[in-house]
Amino acid sequence: MKHAVAAATLALFAAFPAAAQFAKPTDAVKYRESAFKLMATHFGRINAMAQGKVPFDAKAAQANAEVLSVLAKLPWDAFPAGSNVGNTEAKPEVWSQPDKFKTGAQQLMDNVAKLDAAAKAGSLDQLKAAAGAVGKSCKSCHEAFKKD
Ligand code: HEC
Known part of the structure; x- marks a missing residue:
């Protein structure tokens, strides 16, 4: 019985469009800002190793890259139309240039x-290169779509 309920719940979530998962536009803002904060935390831990600020720990790099892989998927469905509200730092271009975003x-x-693959390979050199590319992705999007 429990299984049946869990399956039904899963099916329900899968069927819902992402935007409908937020009761209020400000909930979407909170969600995406939380996701970005967590991304910054886990990427920061990897970046510290890539930049030699903390010793390279292959296991820790791998664990953080695994979490980051999930986190990196989260913010994007939390920019529904009408959520340019509250304390958002998003520029209006997020909604006027959706393809670029x-x-x-x-x-x-x-x-x-790629960063996840590099971490799994346990190579600091690969990790450095991949972390640099991720950092550039963060930066170039912020320049276009995030207020300072
Ligand atoms: C495709 C665009 C895009 C990419 C890529 C991106 N960001 Fe952002 N980021 C945004 C936007 C837009 C906001 C503003 C969100 C808001 O306030 O509603 C934001 C906000 C943030 C914030 C502030 C969250 C808060 O507390 O309000 C942090 C931290 C952040 N991003 C970190 C990162 C990191 C780290 C990466 C790369 C690993 C990254 N972002 C990649 C677009 C992006």
Whole structure:
């Protein structure tokens, strides 16, 4: 019985368009800002190793890259139309240039996948290169779509 309920709940979530998952536009803002904060935390831990600020720990790099891979998928459905509200730092271009924004999001996810592969390979050199590419993805999107 429990299983049946869980399956039904899963099916329900899968069927819902992402935007409908937020009761209020400000909930979407909170969600995406939380996702970005967590991304910054986990990427920051990897970046510290890539930049030699903390010793390279292959296991820790791998664990953080795994979490980052999931986190990097989260913010994008939390920019529904009408959510340019509250204390958002998003520029209106997020909604007026959706294709460019999506491309930036996809680039980040692609680069995070490479970072995850580098972390799994346990190579600091690969990790450095991949972390540099991820950092560039963050930066270039912020320049176009985030207020300072
Ligand atoms: C495709 C565009 C895009 C990419 C890629 C991107 N960001 Fe952002 N980021 C945004 C936008 C837009 C906001 C503003 C969100 C808001 O306030 O509603 C933001 C906000 C943030 C914030 C502030 C969250 C808060 O507390 O309000 C942090 C931190 C952040 N991003 C970190 C990162 C990091 C780290 C990466 C790369 C690993 C990254 N972002 C990649 C677009 C992007």
